[in-house]
Structure formats: C-alpha cells, structure tokens
Amino acid sequence: MTSPVTPHDTLTRKLADEGMRFTRQREVVYEAVLNQRDHPTADEVYARVRSDVAGISLATVYNTLETLVQCNLVKQVNFERESTRYCPNLKEHAHFYDTQTGRIYDVDLNNGLVEQLRENLPEGFEAAQIEINYRGRTA
Amino acid sequence: MTSPVTPHDTLTRKLADEGMRFTRQREVVYEAVLNQRDHPTADEVYARVRSDVAGISLATVYNTLETLVQCNLVKQVNFERESTRYCPNLKEHAHFYDTQTGRIYDVDLNNGLVEQLRENLPEGFEAAQIEINYRGRTA
DNA sequence: CTAGGTGCAAAAGGTTTGCGGTTAA
DNA sequence: TTAACCGCAAACCTTTTGCACCTAG
DSSP: OOOOOOHHHHHHHHHHHTTOOOOHHHHHHHHHHHHSOSOOBHHHHHHHHTTTSTTOOHHHHHHHHHHHHHTTSOEEEOOTTSOOEEEOOOSSOEEEEETTTOOEEEEOOOTTHHHHHHHTSOTTEEEEEEEEEEEEEEO | OOOOOOHHHHHHHHHHHTTOOOOHHHHHHHHHHHHSOSOOBHHHHHHHHTTTSTTOOHHHHHHHHHHHHHTTSOEEEOOTTSOOEEEOOOSSOEEEEETTTOOEEEEOOOTTHHHHHHHTSOTTEEEEEEEEEEEEEEO
C-alpha cells in the first residue's frame, strides 16, 4: 500500500523545486492556511502561528506567504484594497464576498463558463487568468 | 430642439441629489476621468488637474474621487494591491489588464454571460455585483 | 561550512484625517 | 451667513526591506 502524501511532503517537494529550504516557519504558515480554509489575511495567519513558533515575526509571515505563492501552494485573493487574503484551493474557482460578514466563500465554476468568458474577449486579447469576484449576501 | 446634457449638468445634478455642492475641483477632476478614459490613478488625475486648478492638493483629488464614486459618476477598479483606478464607464463590463503595459481595457460582456454567472451561484447566495478581471497580453 | 532564512525595526506606498482658513448657495 | 469644502501636514495601514544573527543541507 502507498502512504498518503502529507502537506509536509508537498511543501518539501515544492520548495525543493524552487531551490528553497524547508523550515519550521514555512511548515506552520502553510498549515495555518491549509487547515482553516477561510482565506486568512497575513495578520490572521500571524495570530494563529504565534503559539506554534515562539518569536515568529509578522514580516516572516508576509515573506513566507509570498514564498508559498511562488511555490504555487497558495493563491492571493484581493477584494477592493482590503488586506490580501490567502487561498489554498488551487482549482479554478470564483470567490464570493459576503458583504454582511466579510467572509469569503469559494465558488465552483460550471462547465464551459471559463471558456465562454475567454471567447468573450475581442480579437487580439489573450487572457492568462480570469478572476471572478461576486459581492453580495447569503441567505 | 433640446440642448445636450453636458458633463457639467450631470455633475451638478448628481451632486445636488446627494446634497453636495458644485465646486471647480469636482468639475475638473470629473472631466479628467471622463475625457481620458484610461482608468487613471489618483496620482495621475492629480498630475492632469494641477494645471487647471492652481494649488489643488492630492488629498482633495482623493476626496473628490471618493465623492464622485458616492454620486455614481465613476467606479473604482482594483487590480491586486496596485493603486485604485477610476472608470467613468457605468455600463456593466469587465476589465482586461495588460501585463506588458499595465494598461487597462474595458471589455463588453456578451448577452447572457452575467446571467449565467449569477446562475452559477449555489442556493442561498445572492450577488449584488459581479466583477470580472482578465489578465494577459494583447497582440 | 555557507547560502539562504529569520527577526527586528525602519521605510515605503497608498490613502485618510484633523484643523484652520475659504467659498458656494 | 454658514455648512460644506479645501489645502496642508500629519497620521494610518498594509506590506517591504536592510541588516545582523541563525540554521538547513
């Protein structure tokens, strides 16, 4: 039987791919985003990991999150000019911002929707990424 | 024959609707966004209007742009955490960010696309706005 | 051993605000 | 006349950076 691929393994491998080292800080920050998939800000991640790594600094959290983005382990999510949030969902998906609570939800995209959006572009425009952000309220 | 509705008229009326005054600063800032529809930042607007209103301040430009947003004369456009840009196109449309030049283009939306995006939402999610941002390059 | 990573504090950018003087209505 | 507005400078908030020390490989 094959053993499951742990976040630890994934992290180590992706870091190595980029010629970067495995550190405790990176492990803990990655898990903070991965375990609670609630799109935390850097500040929120900082609050979560302070108990795990005594003395970790906010700057390190910012730098580490940036590292995880480079390694394609998390993605940045921005709404207006609010603090950047971090999302470990790597599938193509949209975000829904609940204007009542400030919470952000992942929204799967129906078949063909992304293709239709791409076809919507005029001649000569080639989109590498398409970002879809809903804002509204939940029942 | 009816005379055309000038930006001046529109501005005066929309300001009055909100109980706000017409001022030279507001007129000039509005025209700076309206005439060159290139999604300027506050800084860029500031650069444009300094020759029109001697002594206008950057803070006033920021405050004025915020006023125009409240009056529904322009909309804010954000890409990542770059400076907020201002768009006088009030029709529902998407934005294309050219990663080569940093320029932003308005993109009209095909019939039914917005409806499909709205239908894509799960039960209980009610979107007030849907934002579509393309990033890529132009031929 | 040593290139890369971390913590700290300071700096950088973008935007907002408090206040005294000015102005549209 | 007077509430709203403006210019200025200082404050604010998020994020980045320089540097001395530390550590994974």
